[in-house]
Amino acid sequence: MSDLYLVEAVNDALRVEMERDEDVLVIGEDVGRSGGVFRATAGLLDRFGPDRCVDTPLAEAGILGSAVGLCMAGFRPVCEMQYDAFSYPCLDQLITHVGRYRWRTGGKMTFPITVRMPYGGGVRAPELHDDSPETYYVHTPGIKVAIPSTPADAKGLLAAAIRDPDPVVILEPKLVYRTERGQVPDGEYVVPLGEARLAREGSDVTLVAYGAMVRVCERAADALDASVEVLDLRSLKPLDEQALLASAAKTGRVVLVQEAPRTCGYAAELAAILAEKALLDLRAPVVRVTGYDVPYPYWAIEDAYMPSVARVVGAARSLLDF
Amino acid sequence: MSDLYLVEAVNDALRVEMERDEDVLVIGEDVGRSGGVFRATAGLLDRFGPDRCVDTPLAEAGILGSAVGLCMAGFRPVCEMQYDAFSYPCLDQLITHVGRYRWRTGGKMTFPITVRMPYGGGVRAPELHDDSPETYYVHTPGIKVAIPSTPADAKGLLAAAIRDPDPVVILEPKLVYRTERGQVPDGEYVVPLGEARLAREGSDVTLVAYGAMVRVCERAADALDASVEVLDLRSLKPLDEQALLASAAKTGRVVLVQEAPRTCGYAAELAAILAEKALLDLRAPVVRVTGYDVPYPYWAIEDAYMPSVARVVGAARSLLDF
């Protein structure tokens, strides 16, 4: 066990997986010489050399597109997108090829691509360094998506993604990259995709979240005078539907929290599942606490945009008082 | 009134709006010399000349990106994306600029861009000519989205989009481009964004759809021995929430139909709204009939992928028997 920041756990996972399997390559902008703008890839160039940790040209579609070809040559590329909003140029390759190529070969060829990026707001950064783009990835067939909230999960989920035969997108909450440390198993450590984590047990109301919003929900749970369950999904696709339905069955009250804009956000998918499969369990409406359907704002007012403890508490109370 | 195919109504709207306002430009791949691969822009080059109907280079991000600049020069560009899946290269410009630029100027500058494209499956086309990409557009802040199902709405919604001060994406169901004709008002005709159309009144169950799925729902309604209401949303963003809630309140049973893959599809958003605002009205679970979470298949098996009358009927029955 080591006591690591979330971003250090990412770095640890990359080092361990690159040692374990020499087909694993890390490619992206500034991942080599500087070790990444968040230092997530620090030390990899020196340890594994310029053929396995590659500073690419500044072109996100080129990064993901060449990763498809690298897979055809038997590699397992781990592509870093420098920031959430700078991953959008790669969406075309992601949607038209990364998510479809395996099907196109009748399952004969696999595309074990990992795309990882820091995501989310609250870091006082200039425009377009704050997006929560999970919907664009989750909606795309053939793509798996995971979002850790703790250092240990950051390592384990990334390792699982790198070993997964299918393309996986990992969104890393940059807001908690270096806030709290956490215990992280040394050496090989894998957290299987598709298993949610019960962050806190409770019986009155369930707060469902992922990434940086898990902390917000935990603080909201502290602030509520009720027995609150906090479900950290960890994996959005595949989703641990059983865990979601079990918690809904138990509490009958569910608050869904996401940073992303509301419309067609991931919370909508969760609500739809509940509306279809848990209707009779629900003792109150399913409410969403989300970012608003507006551009992510300049940072002087970003706190008002981000789902806050107060907003989550308010939503939970409305269900408890329903 | 004229009796037109849906694609002819699109052409009519473009002609009328270009005549009405000389700042309206039509730009895209093959929109000029050939009049568009579906002939949606036929005749515009001859009528308005090569400065107002422009065959652009083959570059979707270039088309939408230069449209942003054209707006700054006071134009109202109407950008054609040749097919749904070929619009993905423009997502970066759409998300990072088209949806944000107005906010970035404190509302001082407007970006009256219309993006229109044929979308959807069932046309026996090669790969990537069949996608239903509405989620990528609807989820993006600052973007409005409308999807007509009839020739009249195709004209009226496109006219509304072109006149709208905000960016609007119009997805045209290519499956019904030339299937049935419909009565279309001549000359100027606008269907305001944000108003759903009650395609059929009923009291037992509501089928909610848009685009080509409206026809499927109408056929399903015919096949059901119950009083079926069919709601044609027409506008996804802004959504006519009142119409949705009113119908749900009336029937208490709602089936949501979309061609797009299920996860985070637009039906999820509708279900989430119902789960939050109509819970007590619901007499049965909210069910979704959607495309599957897989790549759109080759056309020999596409009929099995597309939501069918049988699937919609099955879903409605399950609610009626609930």
Place this chain on the structure above:
Amino acid sequence: MGRVRAAMASTVPAERDLRRVIGDGGSIPDGEVEGVGEQGLLDLYRSMVLLRTYDERSVIYHRQGRIGTYAIFWGHEAIQAGSFHALEDDDWIFPSYRESAIGLLRGLPAATVLSWWRGHPAGWWNPADYNLASICVPIATQVPHAAGLAWGKRLRGESTCALTFFGDGATSEGAFHEGANFAAVMRAPLVLLCNNNQWAISTPLSAQTKAEALVDKALGYGIPGVRVDGGDVLAVHEATREAVSRARAGGGPTFIEAVTYRAAPHATADDPGPYIDPARVEEARANECLGRFEGYLRRQGVLHDDLEQAIKADAIAVMRAGIAAAEAEPAADVSLLFEHALAEPPASFAHDLADLRRILGE
């Protein structure tokens, strides 16, 4: 029409630097390609005939409703066959829809390619079995794939190289630009083969770029560029061979502009009437690549009537067998919707499939 002609005029291929080997049987003498003997010439010819036959039969099959929309490559056979024969079997090919049948030259069954155009999963193949990527539909998006594969082969220390086909219109896409630049920076052993048929559906080259020649783009990537007559199979072959050996020697990518003229509709769904100059098309058809090569072969005494008929008969036999086999394919099972989407499918797939079978009354 005036506008269109104006466009046309400026899309007539500039002769600049256009490499040729085949003469005109008159004032322009025939050349030779070193190392390509009678056998090599006939291999090229057989491939061109097979491709031409595939294309002409496919247009007929489409009219008969036996295949779906089809992207015609009539007149592009010299580019495809000439470059193909510069490759070894373990070199990779990244085709666009325009080169859909290139796999036939590597033993990919005609039935497979025909099935692809029939929208049938029998059109699937394993790229690794033929070192042939899937047919790429979104313009230019295969270029970064090819760059990545070639980069990866260099990393593995293999002498394998890759070749990707794309059109003149494709050079306007960001994907082409990023892929070409990646290939150059990574010193990827890649041949960037641009099929400049001077049209992107209805958009002439003059509306696509202001570059005097597409080959001028090579300089911007710091890679060699060469411009050849795309109707001259030997010129294409020679240029590609040079590019391939440079790639194998660690010299990185080469951009080849093969200039031809699209003398057929873009695809079966396209009607060029409104935008193309019929006279210019006639000119191109009169000067089409297969006829030019046959003239050359006859002047060289390599081809005679019997041989030509035998080769063409073989090709037709291949297509007959191919369409028969494609049509003999049983209807695809709906389980294929789900089966190969993910290596580790979620539980929902099984449920969706069961549901679907119930609905279909299976």
Place this chain on the structure above:
Amino acid sequence: MGRVRAAMASTVPAERDLRRVIGDGGSIPDGEVEGVGEQGLLDLYRSMVLLRTYDERSVIYHRQGRIGTYAIFWGHEAIQAGSFHALEDDDWIFPSYRESAIGLLRGLPAATVLSWWRGHPAGWWNPADYNLASICVPIATQVPHAAGLAWGKRLRGESTCALTFFGDGATSEGAFHEGANFAAVMRAPLVLLCNNNQWAISTPLSAQTKAEALVDKALGYGIPGVRVDGGDVLAVHEATREAVSRARAGGGPTFIEAVTYRAAPHATADDPGPYIDPARVEEARANECLGRFEGYLRRQGVLHDDLEQAIKADAIAVMRAGIAAAEAEPAADVSLLFEHALAEPPASFAHDLADLRRILGE
């Protein structure tokens, strides 16, 4: 480090075609730019001083926590001021984050730009008020905007042109490629001004492209290209003036590669220690553009101590007033989250805002 130096070496600017006007006060004589008299020289100087002062003060303000992360442009003033003064007031400018303060040269209040870096909506401006687009953060995405604006101005028959700034790294993006090509094809009156400071954060030019010089990309778009010493404000000015008059005359876009060297961190958040060669940075700092121009102005007898001090004092005063005004801005109201997102906001916005105010106890 060895690896890094290797990279460095090959990123030292190739002298090839590098245009210069300013001499070295020794063997290399000073030149002149026709039509730029004493007044013009001092205008250029004032602009450079204002930009330099803005930059140096901003780094201090950041350390003091008075602005957020900031992209330093120390050493880029010659490129920005030299090109700016080749424009008329109604010509449009499309800056990247690297040219965040270019608006000051057009009377945009320093407080506005400082507010932008403070993440405050007071950093908003109406592009039409200054013919200045918003600061563009996603690399190269402003290039198609500039192409579209310039194209539109041509359509309107105005003689206005546009200039867009982007970096060496930006030339790798598809957005640059598509924008440059659109500009060329549409004969858009646009100056494509590439700030080649030889680094994209930690990525050296040698890892960005294999082109011998970025200006070589111009040929691929069929447009003129020119390469200038980006540390020589007069060379930049002259080259931009030529490009602007060509644009106005209907000659379409020009690509200008202004070669400099990033002698400061990429941004306040960046530590170049691990990747950059301090000796090379020192060399660049010793040869920085403002000092070179001051030497020139003194040799020309145009600048003397009092004037220099007065100009610098004015610039500092501007910044003092600017930061004071920015800090005097009242906290932005949360209604601004919603207010300008759409011209016709949906009902949900009012509801969301009311809800938010309730939560915030307002």
